[in-house]
Amino acid sequence: MLPLSWGFYTDDVMMANPIKNPNIWAWWIVAAGVLILPLLLGDGYYLNVMNFIALYSIVALGLCLLTGYAGQLSISHSAFFAIGAYSSAIFCLRFNFSPLISVPLSQGISVLAAWGIGAVVLRLKGHYLAIATLSFTIIVGVLIIEMAWLTGGLQGLSSIPPISLGNFLIDSDRRFYFVVWPVTLLLLLFALNLVESRIGRIFRATKESEDITRLFGADVKRYKVKVFILSSVFASLAGSLYAHFVTFISPMTGSIMFAIDIIMVLAFGGFTILWGAMIGAASLTFLNEYLTIFADYKRAIYGLSLIVIMLFFPNGLLQGLKDSAGLLLKLRRRESVKNASSQ
Amino acid sequence: MLHLSEVTKKFSGITALTKVGFRVKAGTIKGIIGPNGAGKTTLFNIITGVFPAGSGSIAFRGEDISRKKPEVIARLGIARTFQQTHLFKSLTVLENVMLGRHYRTKAEFFACGLKLPWARREEKEIRMQSLEYLNLFGLADKKDRIANKLPMGEQRYLEVARALATEPHLLILDEPTAGLNEQERDAFRDMVFKIRDMGITLLVIEHHMKFIMEICDDIMVLNFGVMIAEGSPREIQNSPQVIEAYLGTDEDIDY
Numbered sequence: 001m002l003p004l005s006w007g008f009y010t011d012d013v014m015m016a017n018p019i020k021n022p023n024i025w026a027w028w029i030v031a032a033g034v035l036i037l038p039l040l041l042g043d044g045y046y047l048n049v050m051n052f053i054a055l056y057s058i059v060a061l062g063l064c065l066l067t068g069y070a071g072q073l074s075i076s077h078s079a080f081f082a083i084g085a086y087s088s089a090i091f092c093l094r095f096n097f098s099p100l101i102s103v104p105l106s107q108g109i110s111v112l113a114a115w116g117i118g119a120v121v122l123r124l125k126g127h128y129l130a131i132a133t134l135s136f137t138i139i140v141g142v143l144i145i146e147m148a149w150l151t152g153g154l155q156g157l158s159s160i161p162p163i164s165l166g167n168f169l170i171d172s173d174r175r176f177y178f179v180v181w182p183v184t185l186l187l188l189l190f191a192l193n194l195v196e197s198r199i200g201r202i203f204r205a206t207k208e209s210e211d212i213t214r215l216f217g218a219d220v221k222r223y224k225v226k227v228f229i230l231s232s233v234f235a236s237l238a239g240s241l242y243a244h245f246v247t248f249i250s251p252m253t254g255s256i257m258f259a260i261d262i263i264m265v266l267a268f269g270g271f272t273i274l275w276g277a278m279i280g281a282a283s284l285t286f287l288n289e290y291l292t293i294f295a296d297y298k299r300a301i302y303g304l305s306l307i308v309i310m311l312f313f314p315n316g317l318l319q320g321l322k323d324s325a326g327l328l329l330k331l332r333r334r335e336s337v338k339n340a341s342s343q
Numbered sequence: 344m345l346h347l348s349e350v351t352k353k354f355s356g357i358t359a360l361t362k363v364g365f366r367v368k369a370g371t372i373k374g375i376i377g378p379n380g381a382g383k384t385t386l387f388n389i390i391t392g393v394f395p396a397g398s399g400s401i402a403f404r405g406e407d408i409s410r411k412k413p414e415v416i417a418r419l420g421i422a423r424t425f426q427q428t429h430l431f432k433s434l435t436v437l438e439n440v441m442l443g444r445h446y447r448t449k450a451e452f453f454a455c456g457l458k459l460p461w462a463r464r465e466e467k468e469i470r471m472q473s474l475e476y477l478n479l480f481g482l483a484d485k486k487d488r489i490a491n492k493l494p495m496g497e498q499r500y501l502e503v504a505r506a507l508a509t510e511p512h513l514l515i516l517d518e519p520t521a522g523l524n525e526q527e528r529d530a531f532r533d534m535v536f537k538i539r540d541m542g543i544t545l546l547v548i549e550h551h552m553k554f555i556m557e558i559c560d561d562i563m564v565l566n567f568g569v570m571i572a573e574g575s576p577r578e579i580q581n582s583p584q585v586i587e588a589y590l591g592t593d594e595d596i597d598y
Contacts, residue, residue: 190456197455197466201442204433212429215391217417217446217509226452 023192026275031185038177047173051245053285054180055238060265060277061191062234068271069195070227071207072122075259076133079140080232082254083110084239086144086151089160089249094150099163103240110236111229118228122221137256144251156250163244176245183241187234191274203227264306270316279318344369344544345390345513350399350409352382352389359385360568362399367513372535372545374555376579377565378588383548384426386565387517390546391423392416404512418446422511424502426518426548430490436501437486440473443508476504480534495522499531507538514538516547520554532558556580564588
């Protein structure tokens with residue numbers, strides 16, 4: 001309809017296109033770092049901590065897409081973590097499936113569950129949505145305890161087989177590291193691509209105003225359900241990997257505390273930056289580890305540090321550090337200009 | 344192109360529109376004027392599906408749209424701007440226009456997340472086309488700014504660019520020159536003609552009389568939700584009902 005062949009900007013766009021995106025550079029650097037790290041750390045404690053950081057990150061990335069970008073607050077990620085963990089474990093223990101089959105199969109179950117729940121609860125907004133998803137978490141928790149014939153009830157399920165490739169078992173920290181981190185990095189890349197795409201623009205627009213976004217022909221309802229499914233599958237995949245790594249799961253695995261922990265991860269790192277999810281997962285896991293000396297006071301210190309961050313960096317640690325770095329730079333520049341002019 | 348008949352809308356007892364009916368002919372510019380609270384924006388919200396019509400029918404290119412959802416109506420080819428600009432502040436100037444290209448493009452979750460070659464090509468195309476639309480309004484060098492930090496005049500242009508990016512058949516402008524100065528308004532008038540010459544039909548609400556008389560082929564006057572006159576700008580200027588409706592209020596008429 002419009003004469004779009006004027007071509008003023010053709011060259012400019014062509015030039016601008018090759019990976020100018022700083023996110024992609026950052027991703028390569030982090031990926032290289034993560035793959036080199038085990039060589040420096042050696043086996044043992046820190047490798048184990050890194051594995052948990054990866055699992056936390058996957059869940060947090062999913063929630064970041066849903067809440068940080070698309071603006072839909074959900075407290076159901078621990079439930080999907082549990083669904084992923086339990087269904088994969090059940091497929092292996094009760095039906096003798098190989099983990100290589102049970103893990104993808106469990107994601108299928110999570111997709112169906114998330115679709116069913118999402119199509120209903122995403123009609124709600126804000127606090128109501130949060131409460132509806134919280135109820136789902138509680139229901140899943142109750143089912144896990146009550147359906148003991150399937151889930152082992154309060155005793156949970158143990159001796160879950162580790163993931164294996166033929167005779168090669170993914171049963172050590174080091175081996176699991178090289179499974180979970182590549183998965184995490186690929187999911188991060190997927191998410192980074194997604195939020196910069198036409199779908200990501202709809203997420204961000206939806207967060208601001210659903211009604212206006214719909215006026216531009218976007219079927220917002222469908223996109224909300226889709227991002228809910230995607231986000232839930234992130235959580236459930238982390239759950240499945242967790243089950244085969246730790247080889248023991250119990251109702252504690254998908255407790256509400258875990259859902260809150262993940263929201264805290266984002267509050268720490270920043271809701272609206274995917275990297276924030278990674279930073280948040282790392283800092284909270286380390287905090288968790290170092291605070292074990294305080295035993296029961298751990299949670300209190302945890303909470304206190306969150307309050308401090310919320311007070312000083314309401315947009316999360318990452319954005320906060322970024323902003324203050326920018327401010328410092330600006331002040332310094334102003335000072336040097338002042339010095340230069342006074343001389 | 345657009346045909347409304349007997350459209351009535353009530354909001355909890357208050358009748359906002361009473362049996363409004365008119366036609367917009369393809370390729371023309373139609374104006375809607377009327378004092379504040381006459382129901383003009385309500386009318387636009389009903390056409391674009393923000394509210395369902397209470398009763399009556401709205402046909403757009405032969406299809407009844409009076410009960411359709413806003414996203415469906417948008418896809419049939421109706422785009423709009425807003426009285427209070429509604430630009431997305433978490434998107435840059437360029438991205439706002441790129442959002443307008445949304446339903447003209449296809450890449451879904453996996454294609455986008457995996458950056459499949461065709462999705463990448465499509466994204467590049469969206470970028471290029473959006474830049475052309477920005478360029479049409481002289482905004483191309485501000486493409487990376489945050490949209491709602493632009494001056495009001497440029498925000499209005501950006502809204503039009505975003506609406507045009509959807510390649511609409513009908514473009515609805517809700518008080519497009521509010522907050523613009525004389526010079527900007529004249530520039531906007533030329534822009535409106537340019538848009539019409541692209542083959543896009545326009546429906547415009549405007550308070551500024553000189554502007555609306557200059558651009559419109561056809562004007563309709565609303566007062567308290569009732570259509571009191573319809574005709575060419577000359578007929579409207581001389582209509583006794585219209586003069587009465589305007590003199591009866593404190594409305595500023597910028598002649």
